[in-house]
Each structure stands twice: as structure tokens, then as C-alpha cells.
Amino acid sequence: MFYVSLGVLVLQTTSLVLTMRYSRTLQSDGPRYLASSAVVCAEVLKIAACMLLVFREHSFSVRALNRVLKEEIINKPLLTLKLAIPSGIYTLQNNLLYVALSNLDAATYQVTYQLKILTTALFSVSMLGKILGIYQWLSLVILMTGIALVQQEDLTAGSQLMGLLAVLVACFSSGFAGVYFEKILKESKQSVWIRNIQLGLFGLIFGLGGVFAYDGERVQENGLFQGYNHVTWTVVALQALGGLVIAAVIKYADNILKGFATSISIILSTLISYFLLEDFDPTR
Ligand code: C5P
Numbered sequence: 001m002f003y004v005s006l007g008v009l010v011l012q013t014t015s016l017v018l019t020m021r022y023s024r025t026l027q028s029d030g031p032r033y034l035a036s037s038a039v040v041c042a043e044v045l046k047i048a049a050c051m052l053l054v055f056r057e058h059s060f061s062v063r064a065l066n067r068v069l070k071e072e073i074i075n076k077p078l079l080t081l082k083l084a085i086p087s088g089i090y091t092l093q094n095n096l097l098y099v100a101l102s103n104l105d106a107a108t109y110q111v112t113y114q115l116k117i118l119t120t121a122l123f124s125v126s127m128l129g130k131i132l133g134i135y136q137w138l139s140l141v142i143l144m145t146g147i148a149l150v151q152q153e154d155l156t157a158g159s160q161l162m163g164l165l166a167v168l169v170a171c172f173s174s175g176f177a178g179v180y181f182e183k184i185l186k187e188s189k190q191s192v193w194i195r196n197i198q199l200g201l202f203g204l205i206f207g208l209g210g211v212f213a214y215d216g217e218r219v220q221e222n223g224l225f226q227g228y229n230h231v232t233w234t235v236v237a238l239q240a241l242g243g244l245v246i247a248a249v250i251k252y253a254d255n256i257l258k259g260f261a262t263s264i265s266i267i268l269s270t271l272i273s274y275f276l277l278e279d280f281d282p283t284r
Pocket of ligand 1: 046090094175196199244247
């Protein structure tokens with residue numbers, strides 16, 4: 001499970017970044033799809049998938065499913081409320097990623113987002129009491145240097161600055177929310193899928209709040225699903241899959257390892273971005 005979850009994560013990260021970038025830059029007639037609405041759809045899909053997984057864990061018994069959901073979610077309101085914290089942060093982050101990929105090419109985005117490995121390490125040390133060896137700290141310093149080099153030339157256009165700011169905030173939210181979720185998960189024995197349903201339910205509420213706060217007028221004019229096409233649905237499905245895989249990785253491995261695994265996907269997405277999307281010029 002350890003290697004399978006890390007491997008699937010590499011593939012999922014690569015395809016999500018490229019498809020999301022493609023979907024945001026794809027020219028089509030009519031309005032472009034609303035990122036806030038895609039975030040909500042991914043949350044709904046993720047909750048449905050987690051329900052199915054819990055259902056399977058309980059031998060497909062509807063009664064057992066009802067019982068466990070009631071016992072774990074409704075009868076433990078304090079624990080459920082605790083999950084509102086990472087959930088709110090993830091919802092913000094999921095929206096920010098669309099801002100980032102609307103303004104940065106896939107490769108620059110990916111490299112900059114690796115800063116989350118550093119924020120994750122800092123939160124893991126301070127919140128979980130993890131101890132890192134000298135080589136681990138050293139690789140973090142090398143990572144930081146790499147990011148600083150990528151940023152040297154890329155700060156010219158205003159929209160890029162906007163994209164960059166979005167990624168930087170996402171790095172902090174990713175580190176904090178990931179470690180917070182890991183803490184909750186490793187403190188209790190309950191199934192990771194139940195925790196994910198709790199996370200998703202709040203995500204849905206916050207996400208809907210985001211739709212009405214940012215895109216309320218546009219939804220009234222053209223509906224929640226304006227501009228959706230098959231690429232949008234692919235992005236939504238990949239994002240929902242990401243939620244499942246990331247939860248599994250946090251359970252079977254940890255957040256720091258997850259960060260290093262996703263950095264492998266940089267190489268993959270840079271190659272695809274260059275050869276297939278012609279989106280990125282590595283000599284710049
Ligand atoms: O970039 P990062 O690894 O922080 O991305 C985390 C993503 O996984 C977010 O989209 C978040 O909503 C999702 N997630 C989830 N369930 C978890 C942990 C993360 O859906 N238990």
C-alpha cells in the first residue's frame with residue numbers, strides 16, 4: 001500500500017496539473033467554467049467515493065454504514081468540528097490553485113509549489129515532534145536554492161506575480177492542513193475514509209460559500225455549470241481522486257514523504273508540458 005499510494009500520487013499530481021492548466025487556458029466560445037464550482041463538484045465526488053469505501057469496509061451493509069456514520073460523525077461533534085479547520089484551509093487552497101494555474105505555466109507552478117515540502121517539514125517538526133536528520137535538512141536547503149533559481153527571471157508580468165502569491169499561500173496552507181490532518185488521523189483508530197467524509201462535508205459547505213461569495217452573480221446569470229466540458233469533468237475527477245490518494249499516503253506514509261513523491265511528478269509534467277502542450281520553454 002505504501003508504494004502503490006505513492007506511485008498513484010505521482011501520476012495523479014502530474015495529470016491534475018497538466019489538465020487543470022490546459023482547462024484554464026483552453027479557448028472556447030461562451031463563459032469559462034467557474035473554478036469555485038469545480039472545487040465543490042470535486043468535494044461531492046470525493047464524499048461519494050469515501051461513502052462507498054466505508055460501505056465496503058462494512059461488508060456492504062446499509063445498517064452498519066448508517067450506524068458508523070452516526071456514531072462517528074453525529075455523535076462526536078467536537079471531533080467533527082476539529083476537521084473544519086483543515087477543511088476550511090484546503091478549500092481556500094483548492095481555489096488558490098486555480099488562480100495559480102490560470103497565471104503560471106505548469107512547470108513554474110510545480111517547482112514553486114515544492115516549497116510546501118519545507119513548510120510541511122517545519123509544521124511536522126513543530127506540531128508532531130518529528131525529528132529530521134542532517135541529510136533531510138540538507139535536502140530541504142537544496143530544494144530552497146532550486147526554487148530561488150527558478151524565480152530569478154519569472155517575475156516580470158503582473159499576472160505571474162498574482163500566480164506566485166497564490167502558490168506561496170497554498171504552500172503554507174498545504175503544510176499546515178496536511179500535518180493537522182495527519183495528527184488527527186494518527187491520534188485515533190477510525191477509518192481514514194470516515195475522516196475524509198468529515199473533511200469533505202465541511203469542504204462542501206465552505207466551497208458553496210466560496211461559490212456564492214465570488215461567483216454569485218455569474219451563477220445567477222449562467223448557472224453553476226456554465227462553461228463545463230469534458231476537460232472540466234476530468235479536472236474535477238482528478239481532484240477528487242487526489243483527495244483519496246493523499247489521505248491514503250498520509251495514513252501509510254507521511255506528509256514529508258508525500259512532498260518528495262510529488263516532486264518526481266515535476267520531471268514528468270515538465271517533459272509533457274514542453275513536448276505536448278508547448279506551454280513552457282526551459283531555456284528561458
Ligand atoms: O497540495 P496538497 O498535497 O496540500 O493537496 C492536498 C489536496 O488533497 C487538497 O486538494 C485537499 O483538499 C485534498 N485532501 C483531501 N483529503 C485529505 C487530505 C487532502 O481531499 N485527507
